[in-house]
Amino acid sequence: MPRHTISVLVENQFGVLARVVGLFAGRGFNIQSLTVNEEPLDPTVSKIVLVTSGPDEILEQINKQLNKLIPVIKVVDYQAVDTVEREMMLVKVSVDDRNRAELDSIISAFRGHVVDIGPRAVTVEVTGDTNKIQAFIALVRPFGIKEVVRTGSVAMARSVQLNNGAKRQAREDS
Amino acid sequence: MKKLTGAQIVIESLMAEGVDIVFGYPGGAILPTYDALLDSKIRHILVRHEQGAVHMAEGYARVTGKAGVVLVTSGPGALNTVTGIADAYMDSTPLVVITGRVSTSLIGNDAFQEADIVGVTRPCTKHNYLVKDVKDLGRIIKEAFYIATTGRPGPVLVDLPKDVQQAQCLFKYPDKVELRGYKPVIKGNLRQIERAVDAIERSSKPLLYVGGGVQWSNAAPELFELATGLGIPVTETLMGLGSFPASHPLRLGMLGMHGSYGTNTAVCHTDCLIAIGARFDDRVTGRISDFAPNAECIIHIDIDPSSISKNVKVDIPIVGDIKNVLSDMLRIVKSRESLAKRKPVWAKWHEQILQWHREKPLYERRDGVSHITPVQVIEELHAVTKGDCIIATDVGQHQMWVAQLFPFERPRSLLTSGGLGTMGYGLPAGIGAKLAAPDRTVVVVSGDGSIQMNIQELATAVEYGVDVKVIIMNNYFLGMVRQWQEKFYNERYSYSAMAVPDFVKLAAAFGAHGFRIERPGELSATMREAFKTPGPVLIDIVIPKEEEVMPMIPPGGAMSEMLFA
Numbered sequence: 198m199p200r201h202t203i204s205v206l207v208e209n210q211f212g213v214l215a216r217v218v219g220l221f222a223g224r225g226f227n228i229q230s231l232t233v234n235e236e237p238l239d240p241t242v243s244k245i246v247l248v249t250s251g252p253d254e255i256l257e258q259i260n261k262q263l264n265k266l267i268p269v270i271k272v273v274d275y276q277a278v279d280t281v282e283r284e285m286m287l288v289k290v291s292v293d294d295r296n297r298a299e300l301d302s303i304i305s306a307f308r309g310h311v312v313d314i315g316p317r318a319v320t321v322e323v324t325g326d327t328n329k330i331q332a333f334i335a336l337v338r339p340f341g342i343k344e345v346v347r348t349g350s351v352a353m354a355r356s357v358q359l360n361n362g363a364k365r366q367a368r369e370d371s
Numbered sequence: 372m373k374k375l376t377g378a379q380i381v382i383e384s385l386m387a388e389g390v391d392i393v394f395g396y397p398g399g400a401i402l403p404t405y406d407a408l409l410d411s412k413i414r415h416i417l418v419r420h421e422q423g424a425v426h427m428a429e430g431y432a433r434v435t436g437k438a439g440v441v442l443v444t445s446g447p448g449a450l451n452t453v454t455g456i457a458d459a460y461m462d463s464t465p466l467v468v469i470t471g472r473v474s475t476s477l478i479g480n481d482a483f484q485e486a487d488i489v490g491v492t493r494p495c496t497k498h499n500y501l502v503k504d505v506k507d508l509g510r511i512i513k514e515a516f517y518i519a520t521t522g523r524p525g526p527v528l529v530d531l532p533k534d535v536q537q538a539q540c541l542f543k544y545p546d547k548v549e550l551r552g553y554k555p556v557i558k559g560n561l562r563q564i565e566r567a568v569d570a571i572e573r574s575s576k577p578l579l580y581v582g583g584g585v586q587w588s589n590a591a592p593e594l595f596e597l598a599t600g601l602g603i604p605v606t607e608t609l610m611g612l613g614s615f616p617a618s619h620p621l622r623l624g625m626l627g628m629h630g631s632y633g634t635n636t637a638v639c640h641t642d643c644l645i646a647i648g649a650r651f652d653d654r655v656t657g658r659i660s661d662f663a664p665n666a667e668c669i670i671h672i673d674i675d676p677s678s679i680s681k682n683v684k685v686d687i688p689i690v691g692d693i694k695n696v697l698s699d700m701l702r703i704v705k706s707r708e709s710l711a712k713r714k715p716v717w718a719k720w721h722e723q724i725l726q727w728h729r730e731k732p733l734y735e736r737r738d739g740v741s742h743i744t745p746v747q748v749i750e751e752l753h754a755v756t757k758g759d760c761i762i763a764t765d766v767g768q769h770q771m772w773v774a775q776l777f778p779f780e781r782p783r784s785l786l787t788s789g790g791l792g793t794m795g796y797g798l799p800a801g802i803g804a805k806l807a808a809p810d811r812t813v814v815v816v817s818g819d820g821s822i823q824m825n826i827q828e829l830a831t832a833v834e835y836g837v838d839v840k841v842i843i844m845n846n847y848f849l850g851m852v853r854q855w856q857e858k859f860y861n862e863r864y865s866y867s868a869m870a871v872p873d874f875v876k877l878a879a880a881f882g883a884h885g886f887r888i889e890r891p892g893e894l895s896a897t898m899r900e901a902f903k904t905p906g907p908v909l910i911d912i913v914i915p916k917e918e919e920v921m922p923m924i925p926p927g928g929a930m931s932e933m934l935f936a
Contacts, residue, residue, distance in 0.1 A: 267518060
């Protein structure tokens with residue numbers, strides 16, 4: 198089922214998030230990732246970015262119902278849009294003197310940062326789209342992952358749309 | 372500006388909204404507001420159960436088009452409103468429900484009579500509010516009425532903690548609302564309307580399929596002008612009955628599960644279906660893939676974008692207020708002379724539908740039967756009211772018999788629970804309707820099962836002298852359940868037979884009048900006597916349990932699977 202990244206601009210008030218996620222929960226849809234933040238330029242509004250999977254026509258219906266919620270100001274489904282998507286991960290990886298250099302080279306290849314160092318582990322910050330994050334996990338898993346935490350995806354439409362909807366859809370259907 | 376308590380602000384705001392009647396039930400957390408209510412001119416109807424209050428408010432709203440107002444306490448009081456609120460949500464009925472709440476310091480503490488009614492009603496209200504600061508109260512009530520009555524109408528709940536009712540602040544009722552996330556589209560896109568007229572002109576078998584939205588939009592005159600001007604036949608959903616006069620030859624009556632053969636056959640053959648304020652409910656469409664299979668074009672006019680292409684893919688969607696859209700459409704239609712050439716084709720199509728109706732009429736006449744038939748009851752009701760009445764129904768066989776057989780001539784005449792199918796709706800809705808329209812005759816048609824849900828509101832009717840005539844089609848069974856069990860569960864009647872009270876004595880105990888009719892010969896005279904008796908009256912009419920609502924398309928079935936008597 199196609200993955201949808203949906204951005205919802207809402208009034209920055211209590212209870213609004215519950216209304217938004219309730220529409221997904223009520224239909225038995227899982228939300229794969231979720232970020233919520235006050236808009237830096239206008240603190241009266243808040244932006245929710247969530248990722249879910251489901252049939253396009255049902256998600257279109259959910260989008261319409263999101264628009265029906267009174268505190269929802271704008272809904273954008275990035276399904277048919279070229280986007281920049283990023284998430285951030287902190288991962289604490291076991292390391293010793295024998296494999297420290299190997300880990301360092303993986304981190305630099307992923308343009309990650311070491312944000313904390315201990316005698317037997319380092320904590321790495323990696324930013325990227327979901328594929329990059331998953332690739333990094335796969336590469337460091339053999340070292341031993343002690344702990345991992347990920348943010349949800351945030352997304353923005355690209356200024357220039359090249360592969361718009363149709364192509365992207367074809368890729369997902371194949 | 373005056374300094375007022377939250378409770379006084381509620382009352383002042385209701386007065387500013389022109390509220391003349393409130394349905395409610397007092398209790399601890401709402402007492403400050405009840406205290407303020409005593410000093411106002413607003414009429415209060417003390418119900419016997421909070422669900423009754425909500426259905427009364429629904430009846431009031433359906434008849435007047437204004438928001439019905441409910442006032443109840445926290446916890447159980449608020450929770451008892453939920454079924455009614457969900458009912459109003461499904462049938463797009465404007466309500467403002469004000470619930471008391473425990474004081475803000477106690478919220479979330481499992482305090483006495485505490486319930487998170489905002490959380491509970493989130494999925495079944497158009498919007499709801501928890502008021503945390505008395506300074507927001509006036510604005511919130513203003514918004515609540517605005518949201519409830521504009522766009523696609525619906526219920527709005529305002530949860531009001533006791534300390535907020537007691538707190539004071541300077542008060543001025545706002546003149547307007549500012550909601551950047553809520554801007555209903557009123558005017559339809561003119562190019563889309565033009566396209567719709569093109570599609571109608573191209574079609575040979577156009578059919579208007581109209582729902583409750585026409586009544587909410589007060590668009591019956593525009594619908595009449597469009598249908599009669601072009602000669603396009605009209606079928607109505609349960610909620611749409613009354614939008615088009617039953618006596619007009621173009622009126623085909625209800626479609627769907629219990630629609631007539633002729634009407635449903637018309638839906639099967641139409642090449643251009645024009646849906647207006649209807650939402651392609653499963654009781655209308657049956658199996659979606661077989662619905663209107665020959666429609667080359669489906670046009671859908673609705674104020675709610677989320678209703679469009681929800682169940683059936685629509686070719687020409689027009690989002691807007693129906694009255695507004697139909698006015699624009701009529702202007703285009705009148706300016707287009709080429710449409711006149713199509714009228715003979717459409718007249719032939721109409722004649723074809725009438726032929727189907729003649730082939731299989733709804734109920735064949737059965738003369739000389741020894742028992743009372745549902746058809747006789749509806750005919751007698753029509754005779755005794757001269758067809759001019761508001762009918763509130765409950766849910767089940769009696770509801771479908773009314774919908775199939777009673778010829779509704781004008782809008783806002785049938786009050787029924789269409790979407791949610793709430794048994795116990797009828798009596799309180801009828802009471803609310805009579806209070807809203809004291810000059811109209813109001814009849815409740817119910818069954819022996821349904822009437823026992825919310826029968827306690829008979830006490831309310833007696834206390835306030837509300838003149839409703841309640842007809843109980845009594846077959847000592849949950850008739851519709853029995854019908855399904857007979858047809859689809861091998862006649863295994865699992866817990867659908869029901870012992871019923873002596874309704875005549877019950878009516879007397881409540882201080883109302885009761886009549887019982889067992890034989891066809893008594894029907895006319897006793898009905899006349901009952902309708903002449905002032906005040907609330909129960910009329911217990913015994914019908915055999917074998918009487919069925921026919922024809923019937925089995926749930927999820929296709930038109931071709933229609934069952935006949």
